[in-house]
Amino acid sequence: MNKHVSPKMNRRAFVIGTAAVGTGLAIGLDLPFGGPAVVRAADGSPEVNAWVVIRPDDTVVIRIARSEMGQGSLTGLAQLVAEELECDWSKVTTEYPTPGQSVARKRVWGDFSTGGSRGIRSSQDYVRKGGATARVMLIQAAADEWKVPASECTVAKGVITHKASGKTTTYGRVAEAAAKLTPPTEVKLKDPKDWTIVGKGLLRLDTADKTTGTMVYGIDIKLPGMLNAAIKDCPVFGGKVKSFDEAKITGMKGVKKVVKVGDSAVAVVADTWWQAKTALEALPIVWDEGDNAKVSSETIAKWLAEGLDDAQPAYVGNKNGDVKAAIASAAKKVEAVYNYPYQNHATMEPMNATALYTTDKCEVWCGTQNGEAAFAAVLEASGLPAEKCDVHKVMLGGGFGRRGMTDYVRQAVAIAKQMPGTPIKLLWSREEDMTHGKYHPITQCKMTGAFDADNNLVALHYRLSGQSILFSVRPDALQNGMDPAAFQGVAQSGEAALGYSVPNLLVEHSMRNPHVPPGFWRGVNVNHNAIYMECFMDELAHAAGQDPLEFRRKLMGKNPKHLAVLNAVAEKIGWTTPAPQGVYRGIAQVMGYGSYVAGAAEISVTDGSKIKVLRIVASTDPGYVVNPAQVERQIAGSFVYGLSALFYGGCTVKDGRIEQTNFDTFNSMRINEMPKVESVMVPSGGFWGGVGEPTIGVAAPAVLNAYFAATGKRIRSVPLRDQNISFA
Template sequence: MSIHSTSIHPSVSRRNFLAGSAAALGGLSLGFHIPFAGPALAQEAAAAPEINAWVVVKPNDTVVIRIARSEMGQGTLTGLAQLVAEELDCDWSKVTTEYPPPGENLRRNRVWGSYSTGGSRGIRDSHDYVRKGGAAARQMLISAAAARWNVPAGECTAASSVITHGPSGRTLRYGEVAEAAGRLTPSTEIALKDPKDWKIAGKPLPRLDTVDKLTGRQVYGADLKLPGMLNAAIKACPVMGGTLASFDANAVAGMPGVKKVVRVDDRSVAVVADTWWRAKTALDALPVTWEDGPNKDLSSAAIRRTLAEGLEAGDAFVGNSRGDAKGELARVAAAGGKVVTATYAFPYQNHATMEPMNATALWTAEKCEVWVPTQNGEASLAAAAEAAGLPVGQCEVYKLLLGGGFGRRGNFQDYVRQSVSIARQMPGIPVKLLWSREEDMLHGAYHPTTQAKLTGALDADGNLTALHLRISGQSILAAVRPEGMQGGMDPIVFQGLTASAPEGHLGYTVPNLLVDHAMRNPPVPPGFWRGVNLNQNAIYVECFIDELAHAAGAEPLAFRRKLMANHPRHLAVLEAAANGIGWQTPPAPGRFRGLGQIMGFGSYVAAAAEVSVVDGQLRIHRIVAATDPGHVVNPAQVERQVEGSFVYGLSACLYGECTVAGGRIEQENFDTYEVLRMAEMPAVETIMLPSGGFWGGVGEPTIAVAAPAVLNALFAATGKRYRTLPLKNHELS
């Protein structure tokens, strides 16, 4: 199937803490169990019966579908609801959703599975069990109706929230039998529909959260108001690794609205006031002394030198190897053959979510509650309990929709700990902590910086016989999740570069191949940034493949085709993108084209870009994207995700850069950390090629192909290779 659309447009780890806390509650089951009928959530208990953990049906036939994953603009909430509703066979017009609190998940043996939402896993990691939840609920509703009629359940069918007895034609609405259905034991044999028979899933249905966003009813964390709530503004030592030495609370105690000045942790101080602006104004006036610590002289130049040394280091972790790349490269060089070498670099980048970090906490000696926009409700719960000094069973987190996540609100729960620390010093009063934009920019978990040296050998016929890709730079896992390291190696560094892996592989067969990593970890905190390492890896590979094609005197698409004979899915999306841009026909005068492809997050993606350069100004006119995610749950949402991913990817390519001077990030707001403007956005065409048989991600993979497609088109336009990003640092001609 091909769908084509066009638009313009501190001491305890979280894991150990959760496991220990869950054990105190009766055990933590990590395996999935078919959803069971159990006690309803507090907000539904009096209003409607629960069919199972996923489905509540009210007497008026309203269907409440519970979603554990977080919604942050990517459409996961709607897509998961579509999958449940499809198997439930309910009336989509009566579907609504709610978040089950993560504390309830622990109390119910983790029936909703993982709450982590990142890595484009919202649907691809939960599609099976959420569909089973919907199918089990449908069977229970049918069984309840059959029991009322005293007929075999096999004689009954369900469609659009109505159960029909075939022989007699009698009908019952879901709302009429929901209470009885909720008392039944679900079958352990759950048959799921073939995707070709989908009527709700697979369709371009409107998102469930759009209306509330358009009308202003949607409450984000920054909007939340609770009775008697106070507001907190926070400031941490701007130098990475620095600490808070002292502050003079008396200097601001008499300022309007100020309630208290508190030490939050060893790095930060906060002012609590009746409004956030009064808190921020007092905080700006607060005399503070910082201990800058060991990193006060750190600079971008020093970091670049460290990484450059890694490019030539003798030892490195091997992520992919075939044949003898070094030997072949040496042989070709000694014989006077063609050896091509290039060095690329990718900078630090900030998540820069439109909604800065925030959380609202209410602490007493008996209970701690937190309202928070989070990508991982369970991680937020663990952080809240740790900061509260209470057992996890005496804490709860209420998830809110996120004004952007991009990885910042997942593994990193600093803002949750801070909010609880502040609330703990104001017992019985809800306190909302909201970071300023400057705090958000200065205290991120940044996309790591890397450099790459690529060396390739071409034989007399222009065939690529050897390729060595050396990456030098930071490991995210070493800093964030060291338990994920493999013998000291960070496998995530090699996203998109492996021979075969769930998170992506190269897509080219090279007789002699070596991909390795010289780990160099400067003290800038790294983090998972939307698309993670696939972003720079796609640039390194796809731009260098383009360089090799030109060095061989070959047409770039044809050169790639020869290397992709054993990778049909990679080739299919690449050719779809090329055909979509009109690769085989000349572009309009003054316009030039470029290609890029990669696999990541379980999906095959490619892009073709068309650009022009006039008077040193780059204009990106069109990008055609092709994606094969296996299955498409909502085509309209996939299209929007592709468009949004290009905004993110092109912003990084053109402008995104965090630099370091005096041990601190220099970019503190959007005036110095620019993003793509609407007028700069190219026309985007999305081609979907869902080949079935697997479930890939959507939100992140296509980010990676935006930059290489544009950079290769830029070479076609200028004859120059731009190997360091962002492009704002270069004069284009």
């Protein structure tokens, strides 16, 4: 994979490829691990290779291409490089290369995209090779200096030793010479059983600044002469600006300019953001809302419900046997319809980007989950070529998929372009953020299960109706119109495969795309598919008069990894021993993002509607665990995110626009509502799965199934606030 044949770089192809795809760019991938010409970091220290810079004081600077948004990948990726490098972990620091630098160097840092729980799993191989290659070169440099064979030298914590002569040196002293060496073409990576840095719950590398207020997020960027912009996009998606009365706000304190942004938004630029926002609120804007203004949650629900009808066309995602015949001849049939609403990401830091445009340069500072997509957006929005653009990534105040999109970057550049030479920081208000999201797609699901006379499940028909993310954001990835991602968690094979074997199975998707823009959200399709499937499995178990765990186990014989995490959770929560008086349990499992996860909850219910979540147990098999402390946090965080969406979330549509505008109407769990999550890691090795997202799939069904155990009532619609169910 190191040397792809690079077609001549076609900038246009690059831009389109990056903007639309984020991975698999149209240009070649070249990953040289060093070379004769020494490349220097900004402070003059030599690059041993693109991943490793070593300063004379032995500080090891590890380059990280993926973005840190709280998920801990920055630390995990550094651990992977350091493991192979055999450096002193206490001397490790990290830095982000810019996408502009990467493109100028034939994408030496590979993919920047940080989504789909891919941050570590899809770059672990080449970053470890980067570390190993650097180690070999550093040792060779010492051996050359001592005129001894490299094979006689050893290294530990960045200190190279030649035992026979008793000579020692450090990485910092030989880095300059190492950087001039030709890199080895082949390096052998360590056996995971020999890892000493990977697999440890080391403290994160980015914590200290987050406790003192000194960590810089996009919202904190300060540039000389910078002005601040507040923006209002047409409240109805797809609408346009008809007119605005600038005269009404000229003269307001601090206001510098009112600009149209694209054809759908207006921004006010002022000395401070508060002034800009205050003026924007006073600015009369007339919108051309268009036909979408007629759309409401009711019209969407009706349209989606029609898609549940077998007579309507649908894409088949997973199939075996003859489900319709099996259901028709079954002894018993169970049917249920579920639905899951739009959800905003609601990152704590609202969308923002700072842009500086001059006639020969355009630079952007922002938090982004995909530096290269942001870079491509800057090229397109500025009209400038790649060598005149760059993106400076900063810490993200949350991502969850939202910051993989580039709408806010394009807006910032569009505003800055109208004020050349002046840096513009565009910040969305929370209200703008809530009403202009890229929402968790809306779906409904009708499931039919059929049993033979002995209560064996002989058929399962899973019919989704609703929105496709790829249709909106990556239409090139559709397969003859079908969105393969829609089947995540219920797919036939691959990284999100269904864990149950049913002799007659049909999983299909009637695609219906309302005008509300969808986007990738923590777990997205795995999330609603796991809720539907795992709640329905519970329904089927009860219909068959069987224990929900035992019922599942019988269907999972061909999927031992799915079963292993389910068993781990069952054991930890004590499934086979009765719960304490008044305590009820629910269980769920799913595969997503290459990992196997399961979860169980213990709850109590008061008055049939007040839920206290008392205990959560979660298990995961991601193949390898790079940093167990961070994996534990991702598991717990997935429950907070998933249960917030279950209890408090849900974005509704009225007159074509999103009704929820802030945390008062789109609430989020607090500490008093969240129990401790007991996580069980069972990495089985041999594959690399993701961690940040899969667990969210089991959060809601574990609680919903426990709610049924407690009350005998099925909840098939999210959020619970619409059912008058709340936290106790």
